[in-house]
Amino acid sequence: MRCIRRAAMAVAVVSAAWPGCLGMAVAQPTASYPDRPVQVVVSWQAGGVVDTIGRALAQAMSDLSEGRFVVVNRDGASGIVGAQAVASAKPDGLTIGFGPITPITTAAHTVHGVPFDVESFEYVCRVFENVLAVVVAEGSPFHSMADLLAAIRARPDTMTYGHFGTNSLGHLSFANIVRGLSLRVTDVPFRGETPIYPEMLSGRLDFGMGTVGGARGKPVRLLAVFGDERSVAAPGVPSTRELGLPTLQPVLAGITVPRGTPAAITARLDELCRKGTEEASFRAVMGRLGEPILYSGREAFTSQARRDNAEKVEVVRSLGLAPQ
Structure with missing residues (x-):
């Protein structure tokens, strides 16, 4: 019996050290994420629409995970201050960004000396469009x-x-x-x-x-x-495309993290984001604001961000703008 116990203990030690051993799975280190408070950097002023949505999503994600997602407003320079705070943070999932990605896809082409670009971030989930x-x-x-x-x-x-x-x-x-x-x-x-x-x-x-x-x-x-079509949140208002005016698309808004954040953490954040947008409390806030929920996951949001960046490069070039 003692030999059996020793053998069982040996198997447990080997399995913990080598997840593939004997085909046994072990818990991922992010299974308990977030086990510490997560700072949610909102790059816009407190009290605005982006801030209100960010706080509602942070609360929903906190409730779902039994963790703490805490909103911190870092406004200034058209969102650049907050974006820089996220880009320069340690990629450990404890500092994430929420809001429009315009500072990311526009600032590198319009502001001199911005120390980040579209590749400085991971794009976790889109939540809405700021029309x-x-x-x-x-x-x-x-x-x-x-x-x-x-x-x-x-x-x-x-x-x-x-x-x-x-x-x-x-x-x-x-x-x-x-x-x-x-x-x-x-x-x-x-x-x-x-x-x-x-x-x-x-x-x-x-x-x-x-x-x-x-x-x-x-x-x-x-x-x-602004957009190709009327906004579902304001169906009585014509779009710029409809009026025959030069048009830029709505602003993509969601969660970003610093480049290099472990895939397991971004996957967990995406899961919490998706589930958070389905929570009744979050849907009530979005309904009160008249903002449609437009969730998309990591792969789609990443593709959308890169496309948005390419479009902004073309617009800045056509306007003849130089970084200021």
């Missing part, structure tokens, strides 16, 4: 894009609009229209979307670049959404 829109105050005399564009043509260099920061996608999107239609209008950069609305509502801005979700519930009017 950009041309927005005016509810009391504005402009009721359509035709009205707005006619006014810009009639008053060159006098009208102003706000966007999320120089060379941000909000800036590039309307600059693409300005270039395509040979317009002359003054752009005013802000740190994110939230501060644009008070300036626009006070009359200090003629219009602004916003998002469908960010504009919801505010005394504003959407004149157009």
Whole structure:
């Protein structure tokens, strides 16, 4: 009997040291992930749509894993500050990013000295699209894009609009229209979307670049959404493609991690992300915001990010922009 026990102990030791031994499987080291708090870096201001969605997903993932996903806002420089915090973090799954990937796919081509690019990250899961829109105050005399564009043509260099920061996608999107239609209008950069609305509502801005979700519930009017098709979150608003205007696509938004994060961890994060988007609590927040859930996994999100990067290279080149 003693020999049997010793033999059993030997088998256990060998199996633990060599997973393939005797065909026996052992638990992966990430089975308990996350066993420590995970910092979720949101590259945009607290209180905005991206922050609200990020917090709802972090809570759902915490509940599912019995771990702690804690949101930390690192806004600034059109999302570059937060993206850099993720890119430079140790690739151990304890620092992840959440939000639009625009700082990743745009900044390397528009901002001088950005120390990361599209290959600096792993793309875990897409959760939603941040649909950009041309927005005016509810009391504005402009009721359509035709009205707005006619006014810009009639008053060159006098009208102003706000966007999320120089060379941000909000800036590039309307600059693409300005270039395509040979317009002359003054752009005013802000740190994110939230501060644009008070300036626009006070009359200090003629219009602004916003998002469908960010504009919801505010005394504003959407004149157009950017994309090939109308947004399901704002079906009554025409798309820029529909209006025959130069068009950039909606912003892909989801979870990223530093390049080199172990595949087992990214797989676990993707699993929690997918399940998190299915949770009733998360769906309730997205329903309240009017944002459709557009989940896609690691392979699809990676492909989408690389395609988005290639498209931004072409847009920046066509606009003749140089890194600032």
